[in-house]
Amino acid sequence: MRRVLFTLVLAATLLSGPLARAVQPDEMLSDPAMEARARAISKDLRCLVCQNQSIDDSDAPLARDLRLLLRERLVKGDTDAQAVAFLTDRYGDYVLLRPPVRPATYLLWFGPFALLVVGGGILLWRGRRGSAGAEALAPPLTAEEKAHLAMLMRDEDEGKGRP
């Protein structure tokens, strides 16, 4: 959205000269299966000089270098996990767009869930009180009341649409 006023202005200042758009044909591997693996992995890796872009989307020269490096590792026979580990060893967790689950990120990963449970718990607890109250408050309607209600509803319908 407002990446406009920001991201791309920033990206634009970081890059000068002609833009290379994301993955280029000359970077791609001839083995389609391995290339598909490379694409899948590179969608979850961050271009370190960009603002929140994956190396798969990014136009930056660094992203290209990382894409080539990743493919080189895969060609050398690394598994997906090994290839990612190779990059995190060099660039740290910062390169992962999916932050690792460790004590420092527990709040991040489990916060929303905890909030849902706590919020839901409070609501259930209050709802139980509320429903007990509602039962007491509103005994079922008698036949006579229902007939009266139906009459009122009919009036309401007829009343609608008048200026």
Next chain:
Amino acid sequence: MIPELGHYALVLALVVALVQSVIPLWGAARRDAAMMEVGRTAAYCQFAALALAFGALTYAHVVSDFSVLNVVENSHTDKPMLYKVAGVWGNHEGSLVLWVFILALFGALVAAFGRNLPASLRARVLAVQGMIGVGFLWFMVATSNPFTRVDPAPLNGHDLNPLLQDPGLAFHPPFLYLGYVGFSLCFSFAAGALIEGRVDAAWARWVRPWALIAWSSLTLGIAMGSWWSYYTLGWGGWWFWDPVENASLMPWLAGTALLHSAIVVEKRDTLKSWTILLAIVTFTLSLMGTFLVRSGVLTSVHAFASDPARGVFILALLVVATGGGLLLYALRAPVLKAGGLFAPISREGGLVLNNLLLSTACATVFLGTLYPLFMDAVGGGKISIGPPFFNATFVPLMVPVVAVMALGPLLSWKRADLAGVLGRLKIAALVGVVAALAALWLAGTKPVLAVLALGLAGWAVMGAVVDVADRIRLFRMPLSDSISRARHLPRGAWGTAIAHAGLGVAVAGMVGTSAWTTEAIQVLHIGQSVDVAGYSFRLDSVAEAPGPNYTARRAVLTVTRNGDFVATLAPEQRFYPVTRMTTTGAAIHTNFFSDLYAVVGEPAPDGTGYNTRFYRHPLVPWIWVGSILMMAGGLVSLSDRRLRVGVPLKRAVPRAAAAVPPAPAE
């Protein structure tokens, strides 16, 4: 002279806003009608002054007055007129002028149309609105003057960032700001009501139109931004979970929750305290969006420190507004009495569940956006949070929202019959299953979750249809009676159904393009063709094409399917000589069910071919069709006569009197 007038008007607006934020509040406390009335006059004056300032800046941009720094930095004589105007808000200072202009516009609208508000509430609302104005105008006058002169004036300007020179983006900020700033009125109404110590059904009804305007504009603004990234970024991505995007999504989520909880306040006089809190939080998130984008804190904590005057000022503004709002809430909310009771399975229960899920989703986006800053600030190391995180947390939260959305409007108030409602939704369930089966048949089983999600979208859309059909008793009454009922159905009910169906349509679009996009990236020579999802793309020619302030390299492609002509596509690469930047203009052919998307880029290293990227994006247009439906739903709801009348109708009016054309409020 004109820029000085604009600058003067800006300072004048600040002084008027100061008056507006003090006198009416004082008057309301003393029950002094004349002092309260100052609020309205001041709101008009502030609006007039800011209209003058905005007009002056626009004039400077339109005539390319290069003695004004802001024009030099963001304009150029060759720039088309549309972007000379859009360039006014395409920069820091100018966007703030637009921000305060819209703020004053809303203030003036309350002054003009708030006749049915109690005088004291109106005075307090305008005073709070004035305070927000003071904060922002002070910020501008102190740190971000858009009218700064340059001497000697350069011969020409630096031009606007080419990425901003786009029709989709030209009008994206005004709608976004209408949304952000519109929620300022909800905040002012909440603060005003807290000072009054009274929140009732009438209050909810007064707030609702403003919340609807803000929400509809924000929906459109976000949709325009995502449409822009879809066609300019060169591969059809439409949402990136970028912090700047999240900054606009958070107020949207909170605002959606606010719209729904305000219904409960209006109809059942309960959830009052929660609704007030949501109004405060929604605007706080809007402010935070402005802060995140404007202070530079997102790029890194260090960028924030490099321009401390602006960053610290906005941070202070954010703290004062949020802190003030929450303090007022803590002090005064206990005064509000809880209203009607309800069983867990009821319309109220459904809306509470909606609020729980939307608030949690909003908190998730908040965590995902600010956690890296937080980690960095406490020295916990740098981490990145991108799409994989949000796909794993936000998306699962939205599934129950969409699932329950179909049920909600069918539940009755106080206590509902869930089995009966589910029975009435049998057709919706059937449509969901059919949608899932159709996806399975067309696209294969591949992502099972996507097939299920498409079924969910079908359920949501049909649920909205069932809701309306149910209300007008379609097929259970003679058709003419149903049509008459449809005509008399409250606009609010229509709005709900349209907006809910819109979300279902948009979800289908999101799922379709995320799961089943086909891509082909290759080097093509002139005359060669390549197959993508059954379509054949042939590169016919590549030629230079002149533009007003750029030169383009335009490719012409012919798309055929089984030998039959489908479309001619002409993607461009534009080079802007002033900024020395290249932009991509993708060519898109849509048939409503899918888009064919083509980009022809740089010449390939071998010198004879071109790097080309072709895509088929299934269902992607539905994202924006759905968004427009959502916005339309908001506007239809806005036209509900109950909102225009403003005060809940008293049943006691005698029949004969009701038939007489009513008050001038209509």
